[in-house]
Amino acid sequence: MRRVLMLTAAVLIGGASSQSAQRPIVVGSKLDPEAQILGQMIVLTLRNAGLSVTDRTNLGDTGVNRKAILAGEIDVYPEYTGNAVYLFPEAKIGARQAGEPGTIYALARRLDTANGVSWLRPANVNNTWVIAVPQTLATSQKLGSVADLARYLKGGGKFKIAGSPEFFNRPDTLPAFEASYGFKLRADQKLVLAGATPPQTQQAAASGTSGVNAAMAYGTDGSLSALKMVALTDPRGAQAVYQPAPIIRTATLKATPRIEALLNKTFATLTQATLQGLNAQVALEGRPPQEVARTYLRGKGLIK
Incomplete structure (x- = not known):
């Protein structure tokens, strides 16, 4: 048994x-x-x-x-x-x-x-976080880096960026750029799109939707060159690898x-x-x- x-x-x-x-x-x-x-x-x-x-x-x-x-x-x-x-x-x-x-x-x-x-x-x-702007804006205002963007903003340059809630709210994303480069965006300079992906934010910036002329992006986005967007460099290393x-x-x-x-x-x-x-x-x-x-x-x- x-x-x-x-x-x-x-x-x-x-x-x-x-x-x-x-x-x-x-x-x-x-x-x-x-x-x-x-x-x-x-x-x-x-x-x-x-x-x-x-x-x-x-x-x-x-x-x-x-x-x-x-x-x-x-x-x-x-x-x-x-x-x-x-x-x-x-x-x-x-x-x-x-x-x-x-x-x-x-x-x-x-x-x-x-x-x-x-x-x-x-x-x-x-595939780090980046801020991207249309080629036309980058050329006219000589924007190649986030440091250049900070200079542009302090000079009163027109700016509105599209991004997801995560991009705006996480301390290591947009707030990290702001802290490292010494600028602070107002609420009216942000277009928060729930569930937004980088191609969507870049399309908004490329077409000027709702006054947007910048977008959250990732370093490996295939849409950047196709939409004639420039990914601003991060010389101070605000973003992680x-x-x-x-x-x-x-x-x-x-x-x-x-x-x-x-x-x-x-x-x-x-x-x-x-x-x-x-x-x-x-x-x-x-x-x-x-x-x-x-x-x-x-x-x-x-x-x-």
Whole structure:
């Protein structure tokens, strides 16, 4: 009888393990084109490896995805190393640390360990926050950097910038530019667009919608050149380095450790120019993020 009970227990345990192993891996992402492309790369890479995946990309902004992964509602999503400044304010990460790719990644990885979240290897890309203005304004007012913009503003220059609530409210985004370069925008100089993505804000600036002549943007936006927008440089390093990396619940990674090698291999192929091109296909050509990601991964021989 004892042998029967032991065999029964073994079968039950084995069955439970099998069910656990077959639990779908839930993939999230933010709303902008790049985040959706990267999210789809994760989905397609894992599915190609025979893993069961639930696609919850296009989930929400940084805060939404962060809450979801900490609550176990999603297992993995693409995050940016520079967001460590925002995610771990108690660490008081300085500008010098945030501006060094290896340092900010190591900090993010170490600080999230206690939260049961593991950071995988980031891509060699910097998708940092930037302020972009139309080429015509940049040329006429000699604007090449945020320092130039501060001079323009102090001289009473006309200015109105479009951005998301996150861009205006997070202390490490627009407020960081203001603190580093010594200017302060009034409420009437901001057009806050709920859920806005960089292509939308740049289109508003390019067309002068509601008096807008500047936009929040990311360093890898493919829409910048197409819309004849100039990304102002940040000589004082107000912004952190933002390298995209998959972050995953540690429990999920322990259950399926091969995920790390799979995603590291995919993200290792990405470059600044590559992402700008992929982003442009979604933002300007209207191609679905999954289609763009699939074509790219197949071209690299990463999926069938």
